[in-house]
Amino acid sequence: MAQITLSAEVQPEQMGQRLDQTLAEMFPDYSRSRLKTWIEEGLVLVNGEKITVPRTKVYGGESVEISVEVEDENRFAPENIPLNIVYEDEHILVINKPKDFVVHPGAGNPSGTVLNALLYHYPQIAEVPRAGIVHRLDKDTTGLMVVAKTIPAQTKLVRDLQKRKIxxxxxxxxxxxxxxxxxxxxxxxxxxxxxxxxxxxxxxxxxxxxxxxxxxxxxxxxxxxxxxxxxxxxxxxxxxxxxxxxxxxxxxxxxxxxxxxxxxxxxxxxxxxxxxxxxxxxxxxxxxxxxxxxxxxxxxxxxxxxxxxxxxxxxxxxxxxxxx
Known part of the structure; x- marks a missing residue:
């Protein structure tokens, strides 16, 4: 299991939305159904108060915090697939993805993906949700992708994507x-x-x-x-x-x-x-x-x-x- 902590602020334009809808926009790396479950389990704090009803309305300006344990990515097999690494340090990895290379396993592509390669080259990345993948490229779109090697790095990158800072x-x-x-x-x-x-x-x-x-x-x-x-x-x-x-x-x-x-x-x-x-x-x-x-x-x-x-x-x- 991996411990993740997420935090963000409800934006003014989200006023009147359901909490689960707002969280899905704030944290796009997690499905709405998963976020809804976390709300119901009491794992979501809004302005420091535990909220357990997904349809609760938001008004804008609230601080949201989620602290939860999630399964790691060990359900996917590591595969020795080469990666074209453009930059690497202890926190992040930037790769240049070739064509005909799927980023994440899914229907029709259970293996042979960027995620499988990441699990092979960086076994510890299994502790990071989605093996650190914070954004995707289509199978046949080539070019640059950033991957987080740690949970704090992933949390910050996801937040920066939401704030359009990347x-x-x-x-x-x-x-x-x-x-x-x-x-x-x-x-x-x-x-x-x-x-x-x-x-x-x-x-x-x-x-x-x-x-x-x-x-x-x-x-x-x-x-x-x-x-x-x-x-x-x-x-x-x-x-x-x-x-x-x-x-x-x-x-x-x-x-x-x-x-x-x-x-x-x-x-x-x-x-x-x-x-x-x-x-x-x-x-x-x-x-x-x-x-x-x-x-x-x-x-x-x-x-x-x-x-x-x-x-x-x-x-x-x-x-x-x-x-x-």
């Missing part, structure tokens, strides 16, 4: 010729009929994505994006919502669409790029223990580099035909 930037290639950068500020929720998909929904959780143009090609635009929130599939859903799905994203409409008169070599590169063109290129955070501001960059992976080169070559070949 900066995550991505590179992507989106379908269509975009003329300017902008912001997508649209709430998101689970898709009403496709349960493995997410969707923009007026009753969903707040989600904000900022983007700017890096390069324009024929029919495609290279982007730099920054997450203000971290919803599942957020960039992919937001870009599809504004009719610019990510190249290669079969789930949200980014199927290969070669431009008119595209050469065979370029068309082949597009069709062989069988994942969403999304890479977590930069991560900036305050060290959860020392408070030092730290920043890391991950170069584009080889398949992404080849894609950009092919897009540039196609653009140069046809630029005299373009009207922008």
């Amino acid at each position: 900066t995550r930037e991505y590179e992507a290639v989106a379908y269509g010729i975009m003329t300017q950068g902008g912001t997508v500020d649209q709430p998101m929720a689970r898709h009403p009929t496709k349960r493995t998909h997410m969707a923009v929904h007026p009753l969903g959780k707040p989600a904000v994505t900022h983007y700017r143009i890096m390069e324009r090609f024929r029919n495609y635009t290279r982007l730099r994006l920054r997450l203000e929130t971290g919803r599942t599939h957020q960039i992919r859903v937001h870009m599809a919502h504004i009719a610019h799905p990510l190249l290669g994203d079969q789930t949200y409409g980014g199927r290969p669409r070669p431009p008119k008169n595209a050469g065979e070599a370029f068309t082949t590169v597009l069709r062989e790029f069988k994942r969403q063109a999304l890479h977590a290129v930069m991560l900036r955070l305050e060290h959860p223990i020392t408070g030092e501001l730290m920043e890391w960059y991950a170069p584009l992976p080889e398949d992404f580099v080849r894609l950009i080169e092919a897009l540039k070559a196609d653009y140069l070949e046809h630029k005299d035909e373009l009207d922008y």
